[in-house]
Amino acid sequence: PVILAIESSCDDTSASVCVDGKVLSNVIANQSIHEAYGGVVPELASRVHQQNIVPAVQQAFAKAKVSKNDVDAVAFTRGPGLLGSLLVGVSFAKAFALAKNVPIIEVNHMQAHVLAHFIGDNKPSFPFLCLTVSGGHTQIVLVKDYFDMEVVGQTLDDAAGEALDKTSKILGLPYPGGPLIDRNARLGNREAYYFPEPQIPGFDFSFSGLKTSILYFIRDNVAQNPKFTEENINDICASVEYRIATILLNKLKKAALHYGVKDIALAGGVSANTGLRLGTKEMCEQMGWNCFIPEMQYCTDNAGMIAIAGYYKYLKGEFADQGVAPLARMPI
Numbered sequence: 001p002v003i004l005a006i007e008s009s010c011d012d013t014s015a016s017v018c019v020d021g022k023v024l025s026n027v028i029a030n031q032s033i034h035e036a037y038g039g040v041v042p043e044l045a046s047r048v049h050q051q052n053i054v055p056a057v058q059q060a061f062a063k064a065k066v067s068k069n070d071v072d073a074v075a076f077t078r079g080p081g082l083l084g085s086l087l088v089g090v091s092f093a094k095a096f097a098l099a100k101n102v103p104i105i106e107v108n109h110m111q112a113h114v115l116a117h118f119i120g121d122n123k124p125s126f127p128f129l130c131l132t133v134s135g136g137h138t139q140i141v142l143v144k145d146y147f148d149m150e151v152v153g154q155t156l157d158d159a160a161g162e163a164l165d166k167t168s169k170i171l172g173l174p175y176p177g178g179p180l181i182d183r184n185a186r187l188g189n190r191e192a193y194y195f196p197e198p199q200i201p202g203f204d205f206s207f208s209g210l211k212t213s214i215l216y217f218i219r220d221n222v223a224q225n226p227k228f229t230e231e232n233i234n235d236i237c238a239s240v241e242y243r244i245a246t247i248l249l250n251k252l253k254k255a256a257l258h259y260g261v262k263d264i265a266l267a268g269g270v271s272a273n274t275g276l277r278l279g280t281k282e283m284c285e286q287m288g289w290n291c292f293i294p295e296m297q298y299c300t301d302n303a304g305m306i307a308i309a310g311y312y313k314y315l316k317g318e319f320a321d322q323g324v325a326p327l328a329r330m331p332i
């Protein structure tokens with residue numbers, strides 16, 4: 001089948017065309033408008049989605065060299081995400097499907113982050129554990145089948161991406177800070193500064209304490225030396241990134257041992273992080289586990305992952321009806 005997929009849950013507008021389970025295009029239009037505000041402004045996001053969606057879809061067809069008339073189904077992100085942003089993608093998907101008289105397929109954004117692993121040739125086998133780390137979520141997911149997933153651990157407060165973005169704000173770096181922390185960290189010493197690891201039971205996480213300790217650490221040092229942050233930016237970024245990666249990997253390891261799972265996967269925007277990718281590979285090598293990390297373009301929000309999720313739903317004949325509405329919250 002030919003599937004057109006739309007992703008618009010946050011601030012990226014993305015369209016993808018997938019033919020028989022092969023993702024042929026994955027066009028992503030970023031919104032730079034939010035940089036000036038230090039975070040995503042929902043009202044602005046939905047307006048920019050409206051401007052971007054038609055060109056993104058046109059490009060997705062052009063890149064895939066597929067005609068709009070050959071589409072068999074339209075997949076879209078139903079949730080979770082920003083309601084106004086989701087509404088643009090959901091409405092577009094419905095209208096396109098009505099015009100072409102084809103069915104629509106609703107996709108859960110967090111399931112899609114996990115299913116991004118089925119885009120390439122190197123696929124994990126069930127059951128596997130997926131650490132999904134993004135701007136809004138931090139979850140350890142036990143993946144039993146394409147659409148049979150159980151969250152076995154999650155954050156009790158901030159997401160890992162949020163911790164990175166808030167840290168970068170404290171450091172005076174522009175939004176989104178994750179990629180900048182990554183870049184600076186490559187030039188720094190990860191053992192330069194020590195931040196404590198929270199003691200949380202089970203496979204759950206907490207990042208709000210870490211954020212506070214970073215805030216106080218910077219405040220106290222800047223009081224002594226106003227140039228502290230800029231003089232030590234690389235070491236600070238490396239130390240923060242290292243602590244966040246170790247918090248994540250220690251829990252992932254604990255869960256893998258508990259469930260006896262040997263296929264380990266990363267997903268979500270923060271899985272683009274160099275330190276976390278390297279740390280995961282190292283842990284898997286040590287433990288004799290198979291490590292699965294998506295290509296960069298399929299880590300952050302993208303329609304390719306919506307397309308592959310849509311493909312597996314198409315095979316099961318699971319279609320939505322035209323009355324479907326987006327959901328800001330949507331369990332996996």
Ligand code: ATP
Pocket residue numbers: 009010080081109133134135136137160161162164165176177178179181182268269270271272273274299300301
């Ligand atoms: P969700 O998927 O939970 O709804 P989202 O869609 O906002 O949230 P993603 O696009 O999956 O999240 O991920 C965005 C997050 O990834 C941001 O917090 C960003 O800072 C972080 N991020 C992106 N690249 C990197 C990187 N190289 N290193 C660290 N963090 C990164």
Ligand code: FE
Pocket residue numbers: 109113134135268269300301
């Ligand atoms: Fe996401």
